[in-house]
Amino acid sequence: MRILCTNDDGIHAPGLKIVEQIAKALSDDVWVVAPELDQSGVSHSLSLNDPLRLREIGPRHFAVRGTPTDCVIMGARHILLDKQPDLVLSGVNKGRNVAEDVVYSGTIAGALEGTILGFPSVALSQEFSMETRHAPLWDTALKFGPDVLRKVIAAGVPKNTVINVNFPACVADDVQGVRVTRQGKRNQGFLRVDERRDGRGNPYFWIGFERIAVADTPAEGTDLAALAARYVSVTPLRLDRTDDEFSDALTKAMK
Numbered sequence: 001m002r003i004l005c006t007n008d009d010g011i012h013a014p015g016l017k018i019v020e021q022i023a024k025a026l027s028d029d030v031w032v033v034a035p036e037l038d039q040s041g042v043s044h045s046l047s048l049n050d051p052l053r054l055r056e057i058g059p060r061h062f063a064v065r066g067t068p069t070d071c072v073i074m075g076a077r078h079i080l081l082d083k084q085p086d087l088v089l090s091g092v093n094k095g096r097n098v099a100e101d102v103v104y105s106g107t108i109a110g111a112l113e114g115t116i117l118g119f120p121s122v123a124l125s126q127e128f129s130m131e132t133r134h135a136p137l138w139d140t141a142l143k144f145g146p147d148v149l150r151k152v153i154a155a156g157v158p159k160n161t162v163i164n165v166n167f168p169a170c171v172a173d174d175v176q177g178v179r180v181t182r183q184g185k186r187n188q189g190f191l192r193v194d195e196r197r198d199g200r201g202n203p204y205f206w207i208g209f210e211r212i213a214v215a216d217t218p219a220e221g222t223d224l225a226a227l228a229a230r231y232v233s234v235t236p237l238r239l240d241r242t243d244d245e246f247s248d249a250l251t252k253a254m255k
Helices: 014-024 068-079 106-116 138-155 223-228 244-253
Strands: 002-006 029-035 054-058 061-064 087-094 121-126 161-167 177-180 191-197 203-209 231-238
Touching: 002 014, 002 068, 014 029, 014 087, 014 121, 014 138, 029 068, 061 068, 068 087, 068 106, 087 106, 087 138, 106 121, 106 161, 121 138, 138 161, 138 231, 161 223, 223 231
Parallel strands: 002 029, 002 087, 029 061, 087 121, 121 161, 177 231
Antiparallel strands: 054 061, 161 231, 191 203
């Protein structure tokens, strides 16, 4: 089995080494094609106005001056032309990718692009807490990642589905199990715009995040609820975003 690994945190990110170790638990034919620089939050962006620079940094390891989407395309359509990947892994992201994160996440986008190209694809993310922010518990992803992937592969991933896996922010021994979940929804009040001044007094801005004093209780069955209860969350996401229910109502309204 040939596995193509990418991420959005960049070619030198610790989580990329973790996903490579997870991949090597399944196969010895593992390739890494990842962004030269951190691409967190770039979503499914594709570089159309700038050339892509490709740099081989070691055997089966390549850095691309581009997005995770670019990396998967370069891997499949340029580097691995002789034999296409059987599986695409994106991650392991530093920080969870749940709820609305799936819209912004470059990690999810890397897996989505693999799905678009016709390969079974999985995004993997390691949640961290305030205490583990600077030292995520990668061993949790390492312990549970291979077995989760084996079961996903055995189940057979539908052509238009990407699998989103999130590991909870606890040591491996404290994980309660694995749950198949749906995408959650959270209070977006944590988003804020932070205004600052440069050396010349001119304003500039950062989009930032703040902790909410009273967090909403996540709905049961969601990725948010699973992580809160210390379960590994496995969420199948569909490429087809059509709202079938509203489509019927909209069809009637258009008559």
